[in-house]
Amino acid sequence: MFDGYCRQIMQPKRVAYNKSDLECGYPRQDFQLQGLQCSLYKCNKYTQSCVLYLHGYNGSRLEAVQYASFVCKSDFDFCSFDFQAAGQSEGDFVTFGLKEEENVALVIRHLKEKYFHIILWGRSMGATTALMYTQKNQNIKCLVLDSPFLVLEDVVINLIKLKLHTPDIINKGLYELIRRSIAKLFQFQISKVQLPLHLNITCPMILLASKQDHLIPQYHFDSIYKGYVGNKRIVALQNNHNEQRSTDIIKTIIGFCQSMTPQSRFSPTKYPDRLLGDLDEQKYIATGIKIKQKIMRNQSASTHTKNSAQIQKDKALMQLSILK
Template sequence: MFDGYCRQIMQPNRVMYNKSDLECGFPRQDFQLQGLQCSLYKCNQYTQSCILYLHGYNGSRLEAVQYAPLACKNDFDFCSFDFQAAGQSLGDFVTFGLKEEENIAVVVRHLKEKYLHVILWGRSMGATTALMYTQKNENIKCLVLDSPFLVLEDVVINLIKLKLHTPDIINKGLYLLIRRSIAKLFQFQINKVQLPLNLNITCPMLLLSSKQDSLIPQYHFDTIFKGYQGLKRQVVLQCNHNEQRSSEIVQTIIAFIQAMTPQTRFSPTKFPNRLLGDLDEEKYIATGIKIKQKIMRNQSVSSHNKNSAQIQKEKALMQLSNLK
């Protein structure tokens, strides 16, 4: 019975879904990379930026479908995939970020052949894995981290507490038994899953955390935020770990990504044989600015709808700038 509980931790039930469940109203391309099942949603513009969504423990790429439309409407392509041993991807068991970091590397390598900028947006285990990856790689434009954990041990102890309602001294003893059993069954050391206190990452980061999170202790969020080296912002949520994110929160996330990612476009007829990743970043951005300035000089006053959309965007960015 005890081994069975350990197997549940390492081999959670996979989310079952059909390909039709992945539809969101925008064109979708499904593809496979080394046993990982992936989906790419295309916006209606030619874009140099792609958001890569990383689902949480016991999740799948189905988790990302609710976010894809808003990302695409704001001229970002949006990609998601099933981590190993999740959804429809291959794999025997989850590793809470250690092997999943390699999954990210495979997908990012593929996306960088097509996009100049890749943004990582992770939830829970996906957020922690995003930090693991970006700690070792400098090819990410910015990070959105929704409820990352610092040390897996605390998460497992809280899982035991929520399931059995036992005191902490018993929970810690049970954790040691679980750790030994998992090491024996899967040759995997769960105590090795932890982030460094000082994160050597310089790209911009938005951290979403909640004091009402019953699974991840508050000090995890505080330590990650304090130890982060780059530009950082924090949004404090009023919800538990697995609660759905509101439309306002999702809009704030997209506004942050917009503010941190230059959105310039190119014409496919002008660069017929080139991928976005082949363009020189500085020259491309400068060219985009010149084109935009020329358009602004020649265009008449924008329509009421465009003005309204701009006001909403500026309002969102103003709210974002006030976050602490």
């Protein structure tokens, strides 16, 4: 029975959904990356920026659909995927961010072929995974962190407390039994899932945190915010960990992304095959046009000079013939 409970922790029930459930009113491209099931939503304008959403524990890309239309309406493309062992992706068990970080790296490599700016928006386990990834890879434009945890041990102990309503001394004893059982069954150490107190991340960040969060203690949010090196902002939520985020909060998140990310727009009729816009690329294109124009002017001037020389030569020959 105890092993069964540990398996429930490591192998939460997958969210069942159909592809039609992923629709949000904007064009969607589904694709697969090494067993990960992914979706890319395209806004109505060409953009150099894409928001990559990372779902929480026991979640899936279905969780992201509620945000997709808001993001696309704001001229960002939006991508989501099922972490390993979640939704429709392959995988045997979750690792609360350790292996999920590799999932993120795989998807970002794919997106970087099309987009100049990548924004990571993670919730709970997804937010912690975003920090794990960005701690090692400084290629993210900005971070949206909704209720990340600092140390997995605290979350598991709180989960026991919520389910059994037992005192802390018993909860800690049960946690130790769970830790040992999970290590034996899955060769996975819960104690390895923790963020450093000093987060060497320089990209801007917005942190969403709630004092009413019964799953993640407040000190997790305080420590993450204090240890974050880059520009940061905190937004206080007024609801519990798994409750739906309000429209105002979603607008706050999108406003933050817009302020951090320059948007370039192109007419679909003028650029039918263009997947994205890049301000720097526009600059290079403009510079290239100027260089080409200069070359054409030089060629024209050179041609004109050559023509003038030929005319003068012809005149000189004509004069010589007259002298003869």
